[in-house]
Amino acid sequence: MAIPETAAAERPAEERDLAGINADYKEKFGFHDPESGYAYKSPKGLSREVVESISEYKDEPQWMRDFRIKAYEHFESRPTPQWGGNLNQIDFDNIHYFVRASDKNSRDWSEVPEDIKNTFDRLGIPEAERKFLSGVGAQYESEVVYHQVNEKLEEQGVIFTDMDTALREHEDLVREYWATIIPPNDNKLAALNSAVWSGGSFVYVPAGVSVAMPLQAYFRINTENMGQFERTLIIAEEGSDVHYIEGCTAPTYSTDSLHSAVVEIVAKKSARVRYTTVQNWSQNVFNLVTKRAVAHEDATMEWVDCNLGSKLTMKYPSIYLLGERAHGEILSIAFAGEGQHQDAGGKIIHAAPKTTSSIFSKSISKDKGRTSYRGLLEIAKGASESKSKVVCDALLLDEESRSDTYPTIRISEDDVDVGHEATVSKVGEEQIFYLQSRGLDEEEASKMIVNGFIEPITKELPMEYAVELNRLIELQMEGSIG
Amino acid sequence: MADVGAAPPLPTQKTRGWEFTDLSALDLDSYTAASDGDPEARARADGVLNPPEGTDHLVVQVDGAVLEGGSVDVEGDGRPHEPLVASLESSLERFPHLREMLGALAPADDPFVARNDGAWRGGALVYVPRGRRLEAPALISAVQDADGAALSFRTLIVLEEGAEAEVWEQWLTTDSNPDSVFNTVTEVWVGPGANLRYVTAQGLSERGWVFGTQRAEVERDAHLDWVALGFGSARGKVRMETRLAGSGSSARVTGAYAGNGSQHLDFDTTQEHAAPNTTSDLAFRGVLEESATAVWRGMIRVDPGAQQTDAFQESRNLLLSKSAHADAIPGLEIEANDVRCTHAAAVAQIDAEQLHYLRSHGLSDEQAKRLIIEGFLEALVERLEEGPVKAAVSVALERRLGEILGERQVQLA
Numbered sequence: 001m002a003i004p005e006t007a008a009a010e011r012p013a014e015e016r017d018l019a020g021i022n023a024d025y026k027e028k029f030g031f032h033d034p035e036s037g038y039a040y041k042s043p044k045g046l047s048r049e050v051v052e053s054i055s056e057y058k059d060e061p062q063w064m065r066d067f068r069i070k071a072y073e074h075f076e077s078r079p080t081p082q083w084g085g086n087l088n089q090i091d092f093d094n095i096h097y098f099v100r101a102s103d104k105n106s107r108d109w110s111e112v113p114e115d116i117k118n119t120f121d122r123l124g125i126p127e128a129e130r131k132f133l134s135g136v137g138a139q140y141e142s143e144v145v146y147h148q149v150n151e152k153l154e155e156q157g158v159i160f161t162d163m164d165t166a167l168r169e170h171e172d173l174v175r176e177y178w179a180t181i182i183p184p185n186d187n188k189l190a191a192l193n194s195a196v197w198s199g200g201s202f203v204y205v206p207a208g209v210s211v212a213m214p215l216q217a218y219f220r221i222n223t224e225n226m227g228q229f230e231r232t233l234i235i236a237e238e239g240s241d242v243h244y245i246e247g248c249t250a251p252t253y254s255t256d257s258l259h260s261a262v263v264e265i266v267a268k269k270s271a272r273v274r275y276t277t278v279q280n281w282s283q284n285v286f287n288l289v290t291k292r293a294v295a296h297e298d299a300t301m302e303w304v305d306c307n308l309g310s311k312l313t314m315k316y317p318s319i320y321l322l323g324e325r326a327h328g329e330i331l332s333i334a335f336a337g338e339g340q341h342q343d344a345g346g347k348i349i350h351a352a353p354k355t356t357s358s359i360f361s362k363s364i365s366k367d368k369g370r371t372s373y374r375g376l377l378e379i380a381k382g383a384s385e386s387k388s389k390v391v392c393d394a395l396l397l398d399e400e401s402r403s404d405t406y407p408t409i410r411i412s413e414d415d416v417d418v419g420h421e422a423t424v425s426k427v428g429e430e431q432i433f434y435l436q437s438r439g440l441d442e443e444e445a446s447k448m449i450v451n452g453f454i455e456p457i458t459k460e461l462p463m464e465y466a467v468e469l470n471r472l473i474e475l476q477m478e479g480s481i482g
Numbered sequence: 483m484a485d486v487g488a489a490p491p492l493p494t495q496k497t498r499g500w501e502f503t504d505l506s507a508l509d510l511d512s513y514t515a516a517s518d519g520d521p522e523a524r525a526r527a528d529g530v531l532n533p534p535e536g537t538d539h540l541v542v543q544v545d546g547a548v549l550e551g552g553s554v555d556v557e558g559d560g561r562p563h564e565p566l567v568a569s570l571e572s573s574l575e576r577f578p579h580l581r582e583m584l585g586a587l588a589p590a591d592d593p594f595v596a597r598n599d600g601a602w603r604g605g606a607l608v609y610v611p612r613g614r615r616l617e618a619p620a621l622i623s624a625v626q627d628a629d630g631a632a633l634s635f636r637t638l639i640v641l642e643e644g645a646e647a648e649v650w651e652q653w654l655t656t657d658s659n660p661d662s663v664f665n666t667v668t669e670v671w672v673g674p675g676a677n678l679r680y681v682t683a684q685g686l687s688e689r690g691w692v693f694g695t696q697r698a699e700v701e702r703d704a705h706l707d708w709v710a711l712g713f714g715s716a717r718g719k720v721r722m723e724t725r726l727a728g729s730g731s732s733a734r735v736t737g738a739y740a741g742n743g744s745q746h747l748d749f750d751t752t753q754e755h756a757a758p759n760t761t762s763d764l765a766f767r768g769v770l771e772e773s774a775t776a777v778w779r780g781m782i783r784v785d786p787g788a789q790q791t792d793a794f795q796e797s798r799n800l801l802l803s804k805s806a807h808a809d810a811i812p813g814l815e816i817e818a819n820d821v822r823c824t825h826a827a828a829v830a831q832i833d834a835e836q837l838h839y840l841r842s843h844g845l846s847d848e849q850a851k852r853l854i855i856e857g858f859l860e861a862l863v864e865r866l867e868e869g870p871v872k873a874a875v876s877v878a879l880e881r882r883l884g885e886i887l888g889e890r891q892v893q894l895a
Contacts, residue, residue: 083498396819399789405814411829414801420812420827 018364018397021335021468022280022308025252029123029465030282032222032251033115040100044225045093048072051195054098058164058198061171071184071194078188084343084374085312090286095227095258097196099141105162106146116140123249124464125218132462134213135160139230140220142198153211159204160215163231166202173204177233181264181292189314190290193229193262200230200261205240205271214243214276216463221250221257221285232263236271236299243274247465249309250282256311257285265293267301269323274302276461278469280309283339287313297323297352306333306469307342316374318347321355321383328357333472336369336401345406347376350383350416359390362472365401372404377420381412390420489596502777502809503719503748508691513632513663515601519545523627526656530683530711530882531874534650537618539567543604544625544656545633548572551606562609565647567620570605570636580607583638587669587697592721594693598634598667605636610645612673619648619870624666626686627656632663639669641676641704648679648871653694655687655714662690664715670698672706674728681871683711683878684720688745692718702728702757709866709875712739712747713882723752726760726788736865737766738879741774742886751780753795755788755821764795767862769855770806771886779811782823789820796826800858802851802886855883 035041040057042050051072055065080087102113109117109126120126120138129136135149137160144162153160159170167174184194201217221228236242250257259281267273273293281287287310295301303317319328330346348357363371373392394403407420461469492508493500523544541551548569554576556564561577574581588595606622624635641647653664664686672678686692692715700706710722724733739747753762768776778797799808810827832854840850859879866872 394814394816396816396821399819400786401817401819403814403816405812405825407812407827409810409827409829410807411799411801411809412807414804414806414831416829416831418829420810420825 019366022337025282029249029280030252031122033119035223037113037115038099038101039103040098041223042096042098044096046095046097046196050097054196054198057098060167063175064167067179067184068195071191074185074191075188075195078191081188084314084372085341087288090256090258094225094255096223096225097227097229098198099223099226100143101141101222102143102145105144105165107148109146112146116145119220119222120146120218123218123220128216128463132213133216134211135215137162137201137217138220139199139217141222141226142228144199149215156209157206158209158211159202161202163200163202163233164198170202170204174202174233177235177264177266179264181266181294182262182290186290189260189288190262193231193260193290196227197229197231197262200232201244202232203234203242203244205236205242207237208239210241211243214245216245216247219246219248221259224253225255225257227258227260230261232261234265234273234275236267236273238269239271241272243276245276245461245463247278247280247463249280249465250285252282253284255284259285259287259289261289263289263291265301267293267295267299269296270298272300274304276304277306278461278466279307279313280465280468282309283311285310287315289315291315291317292320293318294320294322295326295328298325299323300327302329303346304331305344305346306472307344308335308468311339312341312343314343316345316347318349319357320349320351321357322351324352325354326352327355330359332359332361332373333469334363334371335468335472336365336371338367338369341370341372343372343374345374348378348388349376350379350386350388353382353384353386355383355386357388361392363393363403364395364397365403366397368400370402370404372406375407376410377407377418378410379413379416379418384413384415386413386416388418490591490593492593499750499779500719503717503746510597510632510663513630516545516603516626516628516631516633519547519625519627521547521549523625523656524549526627526658527623527625527654528657528685529623529654530652530685530713530878531650531681532877533621534619534870534874537621539616539618539620541567541569541606541620541622542625543569543623543635545628545631546603548604561611563611565611565614565616566607566609567616568607570607570638571603573607573609580609580638583640583669583671587671587699588667588695589697592695594665595667595695598636598665601634602636602667603634605638606651608639608647608649610641610647612642613644615645616647619650622649622651623654624652625654625656626660626662626664626690627658629658629660629662631660632665635664635666637666637668639678639680640671641673641678643673644675645673646677650681652683652685653692654685655690659687659689662687663693664690665693666695668694668696670696670706672698672700672704674702674704676701676704678705679707679871681709681875684714686714688714688716688743690715692720694720696721697723697725698733699725699727700731700733703730704728705731706733707867708733708735709871710735710737711875711878712737712749715745715747717746719748719750721750723754724762725754725756726762727756729757729759731757732761733763734865735762735764736862738859738862739766739768739776740879740882740886741768741776742771743774744772745774746776747774748777749779751778751795752783753781753793754783754785755791755793756785758788759790760788761792762794765862765865766797767859768799768808769802769859769883769886770799770808771802773803773805775807777809777811779813780825781813781815782825784816784818784821784823786817788818791818791821791823793821793823794825798827799829800855801829801831802855852883852887856880859883
């Protein structure tokens with residue numbers, strides 16, 4: 001049954017906590033390294049030649065070369081989207097589209113160039129790897145400079161490597177799934193990624209294998225006017241289970257950088273994939289990402305998408321529920337301070353019977369920051385007996401900030417029950433819920449959300465860079481019900 | 483924009499706000515401008531609302547012909563000194579200054595407003611001077627009878643400070659069931675402390691197009707109670723915008739629609755809070771049978787500085803058939819922080835448990851379904867104050883329900 005619910009209101013103490021988010025960004029993440037040892041840096045601007053040279057540089061097979069060129073043509077021919085955030089301010093000619101900082105991808109931290117290693121040390125990546133993770137990838141500029149995966153997992157057939165290596169070593173597997181979820185003409189930014197992609201993760205989990213500890217990729221931009229275009233593909237075979245975590249930061253510069261990733265996920269029958277993002281780009285990065293997953297019969301797909309950084313983020317992770325009883329969940333958390341616009345949300349498309357989903361969005365705006373929830377919930381014809389709930393929860397910490405909610409609901413089946421509710425309100429004010437007359441009181445409805453949705457998500461990620469995510473997840477509705 | 487040739491192009495499904503309503507089959511040039519209509523057609527018009535009793539504030543128009551409201555016999559210099567309900571065209575001849583209020587609220591960049599501007603005929607005016615009250619409801623009926631004709635209609639409602647009025651407006655068709663275009667623009671100004679109850683009922687031909695652009699501005703401490711019914715038309719869009727312009731103002735907007743066959747109904751509502759301490763409360767409910775589809779897009783906008791806003795919107799749809807389809811697109815744009823804004827949207831079928839319960843109490847399947855649908859709509863009618871409007875809306879919904887359920891209709895004992 002759809003019992004969507006929402007409200008927003010926190011105590012002043014929590015408000016003080018929130019106000020401090022990213023106050024120390026410059027010291028913690030905003031530093032940068034010298035570029036003295038860089039192997040290659042393409043000149044600014046994008047052209048067919050730049051696209052061809054990236055492919056040549058990577059010595060790619062012809063099909064990938066052709067794919068890139070075709071995508072480049074899509075990118076060139078498509079207008080800049082005029083909805084969401086202001087994309088007209090991006091100067092595509094003032095971006096380095098490919099930067100190689102290190103000549104190799106190491107499996108040993110000691111082999112990573114000193115400056116880069118220091119950076120990842122400061123970010124706590126090697127320490128996290130030792131303590132909590134099954135595998136780690138670290139991308140610096142355009143390519144992955146360090147990669148390691150637990151040997152036992154490798155013995156079980158798990159592949160966790162960077163996308164460039166995957167294309168070389170597992171070409172057939174990559175090609176089978178490549179761009180099948182997000183075609184290069186999906187949207188202008190996905191076309192750009194498809195043309196100039198570099199780095200990212202490739203994850204393959206064989207049938208029945210459960211990856212107990214999470215896999216993690218960390219993305220770091222170091223140079224100014226950088227474009228980072230990683231490409232990630234996760235394939236979870238029947239009955240497998242994997243949790244993938246990504247984090248990202250960049251130095252603070254006065255000029256803009258661009259991050260535009262494509263992430264494709266296939267969760268096969270009864271598989272379970274959780275994808276957690278802690279996005280904390282510096283406030284000069286445009287973050288324009290296309291993420292999409294398909295979930296087959298009895299599979300579960302979960303996006304935990306936390307957006308703290310960047311100048312403008314436009315990102316709506318989506319889930320296509322293709323098999324009966326597939327389940328999708330999206331938890332979208334956004335924080336916008338001065339000069340920031342987080343245009344985030346999620347999309348779930350029910351395309352098979354008895355599929356279920358929830359979207360839970362929590363956003364906070366302060367200091368003229370703007371958060372926009374943009375979502376789609378669609379029940380396609382044939383997806384009978386499906387259920388979904390969408391809950392949006394927004395806080396405005398001062399009178400100059402802005403919050404938008406743009407949910408879309410499309411229903412083409414009559415035996416479904418779908419609902420959405422949202423509340424935007426002032427901090428500290430007691431809330432009265434509006435409730436569907438479905439027999440649940442607000443306490444019960446809220447518990448259902450808190451227990452049924454937040455709880456299964458690992459409450460705390462142990463990584464240092466995830467401290468804000470932990471704090472925002474903690475910021476639950478329980479405190480807001482008067 | 484007076485030159486129709488320079489009107490903005492018609493929207494396509496790539497135009498924002500028009501994603502779910504396809505106008506590619508609309509060839510405006512193939513419709514002739516409505517000529518003087520057949521006065522006899524008035525008797526063949528199907529009213530949606532049972533008219534209020536004892537009113538002589540009538541404006542009736544069939545195609546281009548004004549049948550009631552053509553004479554303006556009130557005193558005034560520049561503006562009427564007495565409450566006036568009349569054809570807009572005649573009113574503007576008598577009171578040319580009123581022309582300044584035309585187009586003050588309607589968005590001129592809207593392609594249908596632009597086309598209406600130079601083309602409307604007849605129209606209706608309700609004008610209530612400062613502190614006056616319209617003693618009986620105004621009843622405005624615009625009727626389409628001619629096949630292949632486009633009628634541009636226009637309504638201007640002005641309530642000066644402290645004025646009160648009740649206005650009933652119907653857009654109708656005759657039993658000729660024409661293939662037609664109805665393009666109407668409504669501008670409503672509720673002055674400081676004024677109080678307006680306004681009902682618009684759309685009962686146009688199910689072969690025709692409807693385009694309505696309605697905008698109300700509500701001044702300080704004024705109140706607007708607006709009810710909209712959407713039953714007819716094959717396709718189109720009705721925009722209903724309410725702007726709370728003065729502090730202490732409030733608006734309640736209630737909408738009901740019911741479609742069958744291949745009808746596509748589209749409502750686009752805006753509640754703009756432009757001043758502090760304002761309240762808006764909007765609820766729409768729709769029932770869709772056969773292959774009918776509906777779109778409801780609603781936006782609550784809170785402008786900077788509009789503190790102590792209390793805004794609510796909800797849209798609920800009941801799908802009666804596998805082929806019915808509904809899109810609900812609520813939206814919030816909030817630029818003030820001391821506010822309470824809530825929205826809700828739901829799409830559901832007839833609740834199986836309720837159905838089972840009623841059947842176990844001796845009702846047939848048909849009877850039980852009908853009762854549940856009535857209950858669904860009744861919850862909306864309950865928002866209205868007791869009185870002739872509520873009674874008329876309730877009867878209109880019941881009658882429409884009978885129509886869309888067709889031969890399955892069963893009288894309850």
